[in-house]
Amino acid sequence: MLKRLFGKSPKTHTLQVEPFGANITVGAKETILMAALKAGLPYPFECQVGSCTSCKTRLVEGKIKALTDFAYVLEMDEIKDGYILACQSLARSDLKLRVESVEDGVAPLTVVTTNGTISSVRNLTHDIYELGITLDETMDYLAGQYANLRVPGVVDGRSYSFAEAPSVGGTRGLVFHIRLIPGGEVSAWLESGNVLGASVVIDGPHGVFWLRHSDAPILCIAGGSGMAPIKAILEKAIQDKIPRQVVYLFGARTQGDLYALEEISAVESKWTGKFAFSPILSDEAETSEWRGDRGMVTEWIAKQSGLELGKCHAYLCGPPAMIDAALPILKEAGTHSKNIHFDKFTDRSHTEN
Numbered sequence: 001m002l003k004r005l006f007g008k009s010p011k012t013h014t015l016q017v018e019p020f021g022a023n024i025t026v027g028a029k030e031t032i033l034m035a036a037l038k039a040g041l042p043y044p045f046e047c048q049v050g051s052c053t054s055c056k057t058r059l060v061e062g063k064i065k066a067l068t069d070f071a072y073v074l075e076m077d078e079i080k081d082g083y084i085l086a087c088q089s090l091a092r093s094d095l096k097l098r099v100e101s102v103e104d105g106v107a108p109l110t111v112v113t114t115n116g117t118i119s120s121v122r123n124l125t126h127d128i129y130e131l132g133i134t135l136d137e138t139m140d141y142l143a144g145q146y147a148n149l150r151v152p153g154v155v156d157g158r159s160y161s162f163a164e165a166p167s168v169g170g171t172r173g174l175v176f177h178i179r180l181i182p183g184g185e186v187s188a189w190l191e192s193g194n195v196l197g198a199s200v201v202i203d204g205p206h207g208v209f210w211l212r213h214s215d216a217p218i219l220c221i222a223g224g225s226g227m228a229p230i231k232a233i234l235e236k237a238i239q240d241k242i243p244r245q246v247v248y249l250f251g252a253r254t255q256g257d258l259y260a261l262e263e264i265s266a267v268e269s270k271w272t273g274k275f276a277f278s279p280i281l282s283d284e285a286e287t288s289e290w291r292g293d294r295g296m297v298t299e300w301i302a303k304q305s306g307l308e309l310g311k312c313h314a315y316l317c318g319p320p321a322m323i324d325a326a327l328p329i330l331k332e333a334g335t336h337s338k339n340i341h342f343d344k345f346t347d348r349s350h351t352e353n
């Protein structure tokens with residue numbers, strides 16, 4: 001009777017979410033992601049509008065209503081395998097879900113918001129700065145993740161990857177690589193001369209870009225300041241004595257855009273397995289003395305002969321155009337989409353506009 005008078009009562013459903021071992025409730029108009037975050041789960045997400053795929057989740061059991069067409073961002077085989085976007089899904093029954101990017105054994109880290117002070121600043125190239133920050137509170141992160149940084153005079157935060165391997169138990173000292181963008185607010189601040197000693201606010205860690213447990217060979221592809229998280233991942237892998245084979249393709253425009261070569265050389269000298277590093281220049285003058293590889297870094301994915309692409313795990317970090325060009329090449333060569341991990345540096349992420 002009441003139902004007829006007042007319409008249907010709003011339904012809730014139960015979500016069983018692994019690997020968190022959580023049972024949570026979702027309302028009829030709430031997305032899975034909203035319910036998970038409300039319940040305090042460290043669910044991976046970034047854009048919340050169905051474009052980044054960070055919240056990709058496997059629907060093990062149950063029915064959902066999709067708010068957008070997943071086919072725009074997920075592969076057909078992923079959709080067939082039951083993958084959905086949590087930020088674009090409403091529950092239409094009780095659900096069993098699995099967030100595979102949060103692996104069993106990788107403890108979700110607490111997101112911290114803290115003040116910090118700029119402790120060092122130096123040029124790495126003509127348009128990439130290295131910023132050292134001393135935090136008021138300890139922050140723990142996984143190599144490959146990022147934090148949001150708010151600097152004086154700029155209202156919104158910008159996202160930057162941690163550029164060094166984390167310390168066990170967390171650290172108060174962070175390092176980021178920041179690329180200058182013409183006309184950018186953070187760029188203007190970086191070039192103002194008032195950077196050292198400035199107070200900043202940082203929240204993190206965020207993101208699901210980290211090295212997955214496996215014995216598979218690793219293909220790293222970075223463009224520009226995409227070097228930062230790849231460098232952190234490789235340095236952490238040395239600490240963990242990981243002996244996997246690595247081929248690292250690093251794309252830059254000219255020799256003047258190359259950086260961190262000594263650090264990667266140090267990684268190579270300590271690596272216990274096979275390690276091949278190739279800087280590749282797309283815009284170096286033909287007349288220069290450069291004897292290394294030339295062209296777009298993505299052209300060298302198929303040309304490299306160091307590892308079998310069908311058996312490797314790929315880690316990509318850099319501008320969207322680089323990643324969008326690399327993905328079909330990798331898939332064509334047989335790299336399984338679940339073994340391709342990437343972090344796109346968009347205007348609001350890692351660089352700034």
Ligand code: FES
Nearest residue numbers: 046048050053087
């Ligand atoms: S958070 Fe980006 S697609 Fe869901």
